[in-house]
Amino acid sequence: MAGPPAGEPRERTYETPVARRVGSWLVWWVLMMSLWVMLDDSIDTDELLAGAGVAALAALFAEMVSYQAATRFRMRIEWLVPALRLPGEVVRDTMVVYRALWRRLARGEQPPSAFVELPVPFGDDSPEGVTRRALLVGGTSVAPNTFVLGIDQDADVMVVHRLVAKEGRT
Amino acid sequence: MIIKDVFSDILLGLAVLIVIASAVGVLVMRDAYQKLHFVTPAALIGPALVALALMVQHGVYEMTGESFLALFFMIVAGPFISHATIRAIRVREKGDWRLQRGGQAPAEEKEQ
Numbered sequence: 206m207a208g209p210p211a212g213e214p215r216e217r218t219y220e221t222p223v224a225r226r227v228g229s230w231l232v233w234w235v236l237m238m239s240l241w242v243m244l245d246d247s248i249d250t251d252e253l254l255a256g257a258g259v260a261a262l263a264a265l266f267a268e269m270v271s272y273q274a275a276t277r278f279r280m281r282i283e284w285l286v287p288a289l290r291l292p293g294e295v296v297r298d299t300m301v302v303y304r305a306l307w308r309r310l311a312r313g314e315q316p317p318s319a320f321v322e323l324p325v326p327f328g329d330d331s332p333e334g335v336t337r338r339a340l341l342v343g344g345t346s347v348a349p350n351t352f353v354l355g356i357d358q359d360a361d362v363m364v365v366h367r368l369v370a371k372e373g374r375t
Numbered sequence: 376m377i378i379k380d381v382f383s384d385i386l387l388g389l390a391v392l393i394v395i396a397s398a399v400g401v402l403v404m405r406d407a408y409q410k411l412h413f414v415t416p417a418a419l420i421g422p423a424l425v426a427l428a429l430m431v432q433h434g435v436y437e438m439t440g441e442s443f444l445a446l447f448f449m450i451v452a453g454p455f456i457s458h459a460t461i462r463a464i465r466v467r468e469k470g471d472w473r474l475q476r477g478g479q480a481p482a483e484e485k486e487q
Contacts, residue, residue: 243444246437299393299416306400306413318409320465320474320484346454349415352461354472364474366461368412370483 226268233264277332284340291347298348305369319370320354322362379431386428390421397421407464408486411457418453422446 241256242248270276305316325341328334342353345365354364393416400413426442433439465472474484 240444244441295419299420302400302412302416303396306396306403309403310399315405316409318486320486322474322483342458343451343454346458347415347419347450349412349419352411352457354458354462354465357473360473364472366408366465368409370485 221272226272229271230264230268233267234260237263237267277335279332280336280340281333284337287344291344294348298350301350301369316368317370318366318368320364320366321370322357322360322364324361325356325363326361327356327358383428383432386424386431390424390428393417393421393424406486408461411461411464415453415457418449422449 237260238256241260242253245252245256247253308314309316328337338356341356341363345351345353345363350369351365351367354366356363397413397417401410404410404413423446426439426446429442430439462472
């Protein structure tokens with residue numbers, strides 16, 4: 206089974222060392238503080254102090270949620286290369302979806318939508334494996350013709366729904 | 376200046392058209408699965424065109440940066456929201472998101 210059912214907690218199989226949790230909190234704090242500085246657009250001391258405080262709180266919540274959900278994140282830089290194709294795929298899929306809309310309006314044709322299985326290795330349960338699956342699910346669901354339902358561990362397939370089944374990606 | 380205005384107006388007009396077409400798509404499609412496919416253009420391409428129009432009109436400055444930051448969050452979060460939504464619909468309808476498999480070959484299940 207590919208993870209717990211929706212709404213049920215994931216079982217934590219290992220305890221995260223405190224040093225790593227502190228490091229994770231620090232990374233979150235830096236990210237949140239950067240966001241504050243960008244949005245607030247001020248380097249006045251009182252503004253920065255307020256930002257540091259809310260960034261600390263936000264980092265604490267982010268770290269707690271990541272810990273409770275047993276989130277593990279580790280990625281390879283080469284996994285980002287396929288993301289370069291995404292803008293083109295979004296434009297192409299948008300045209301596919303609007304062509305289907307046009308056929309529906311002009312001729313009353315229902316789009317040939319279907320659930321489709323695509324061969325995708327599930328991989329292991331390491332942090333890298335979990336991150337890879339998350340990126341696969343997110344990356345495949347960016348373009349509007351295809352949405353991922355999940356990756357089936359037993360069958361090594363990714364189940365997707367396509368509005369126009371025949372024109373989608375393979 | 377006029378070219379900038381015209382170009383940003385074209386981008387804004389395109390964004391409006393995309394949102395209207397998506398709304399029509401949501402209205403006329405048969406079920407929740409099909410309707411969901413029309414949310415992405417309105418939630419992703421529309422805002423991207425608005426951010427581009429802002430950049431064309433005003434150049435690179437603070438407000439443009441904030442618009443692109445907001446766009447970044449939408450691009451990152453949108454696909455996972457679509458995934459969670461369509462999976463929840465399927466689980467509610469069938470009890471499981473996976474397809475019924477008759478054999479070893481990858482399955483395809485057409486909507487009724």
